Amino acid sequence: MPEPVFDLEAVIKRRGFLWRSFDIYGGAAGFYDYGPLGTAMKNNIVRVWRRYFVQREGFAEIETPNIMPEEVFRASGHLDKFNDVMLECSKCHEVFRAEHVINEGYLEITEEINVGSLALEDIGDLITAKGVQCPMCKGEFRPPYEFNLMFSTTIGRNKTGYLQPETAQGIFLNFQSLYSYFRGKMPFGVAQIGKGFRNEVSPRQGVIRLREFNMAEAEVFINPEERHYKGFDKVKDTNFTLLDQHGALHYLTADEAVAEGVIRHQALAYFMALTQGFLIEIGIDEERLRFRQHEKDEMAHYARDCWDAEVLIEINKKESWIECVGIANRSCYDLEQHMKTTGADLRAFERFEEPIEQEVERLKPDLRLLGRTYRNDAPKVREYLGSLSPPFPGRITMELNGGTVEIPKEFYTIEKRVEKVSGRRYIPAVIEPSFGIDRILYAILQHSFHVGKAREGVDSESYTILKLKPEIAPFKAAVFPLFNRAGMSELAKRVYDSLVETEMQVTLDDSGSIGKRYARQDEVGTPYCITVDHQSLEDKTVTIRDRDSTEQVRIRAEKVPEIIHLLVSGGIEFEELRNPESGGSD
């Protein structure tokens, strides 16, 4: 007996969901193509995502380049964090980060060495000079090598650029324009759907670890002082399965989780709730979904706190929890970094309800005296004095030309005056829900895949159904003429054409037995099949079949687009069609 061919991977490839990229050239690890059905399904997922994370939240969606200049990633910290110098033992082939080997006691040095600032050769020399050996087996190290997780490229003639490892930076860089787009109203959110690129060492889990992947991210800018998040009340009763950073499992509502400090910010809990609702709506099995908090040493360099939505799927014959969404509190990190590097003002303004009158002290230098005394150094002294902020010390000293000088009291006066302060500036904190679209799509396929027993007389042993949610399914409906006989084909084509005029994706199939055609559609998750039969020719009715119950109801042919649309959008349930008043039979 042959092995059952109806295994999910086979369906994914044969029916056109996902294909290995560059296949005729032997393929390349970490790259996948979306086939026609996969593309349709991905578009459907993205459509629902937009509804959740753009429309309903009132967020804005933007698009920024995939390639960015080096400076961006130097500021964002990705350059340091993604470029590790690695050392491999020539004997046991154990690999270490040079930074660890050099700074963690293997070397007889007192001060920390900033490994990131050393050239490759210098690190090699250092290793050789100090005779550092492999901590595991005392073997000799091979020469160090650079390990880049970002793809580098060249912009123009000789400017280094990188392919973005996340879409977030494009949003941060536009903070000023976005802030004014939202007319200075906080909080606000900005979404971007795009590609991320990471040059993984050995991506070996199919579509789970890609070198070029699809992501949908939202950056939500909030006031870091604000502990509440608007709309939290709406989600406070959401039930979570939470695995905290100490490995403790909690079953809590959003409200409880925040109150007990398991989730440390309302905004995090809010987007976790939104994420959970979204994932379940598009077909992730609730039982195979949980949130796991990152451990301290696991967190990205920019994150202060992070919860991953994880789905349980089978990879390489093993069940594992896979991160498919990360919901991070990035704090002020990114804006602060870009502000420091560029000098651009990436702050928001918080207007006080009432302007505050406060007494401020100001240091007012006597410029004439400064000039006469310090001559050419006077501007330096003036600048230094201007940089001081209250409270001012009794004696003011500064470094000048290698020595320390005291600025005599008569060189300045301290003025007190009342100022009206109408608000304050602050760097917003960022809450970021970040979705791995490819992983989500694959998890949905696994969670939707059902294998049943084939009927008597059928050659294959199993019958497979992809129980996709209608709004996610690549085809919403398929149209079949029962026979290719006078009238039926034409009517089927007319019904099909009427469906094509809607936004819905549909297919027409007149090849093979009727059972085979139902099976084809079940295999790719088409929720509804329309069949034109003998009776159709007499009274212009057709049957509509529900994928999961295989039940059939007869409806008028001209109502097909409307009814399919209602079924797909959740406007009516299939069962309701049995009631003639809903527009069903006769």
Add this chain to the structure above:
RNA sequence: GCGGCUGUGAUCUAGCCUGGUAGGAUCGGAGCUUCCCAAGCUUCUUGCCCGGGUUCGAGUCCCGGCAGCCGCACCA
């Protein structure tokens, strides 16, 4: 990146040890059957991962590459 195993039509596989250019099943196309849940019959399309070597001759043996799986490492 290291070590082990593997690589046959769209899919699953037989053949490889004991060299003589490939067989099955599924899928797909066309037709018959006038078929409402992968029935049956006829017929057709598509294949030895790539390159080199050994040999009269290589899917089969050898070497290199690429890819996949397992283990180690890596996965912000």
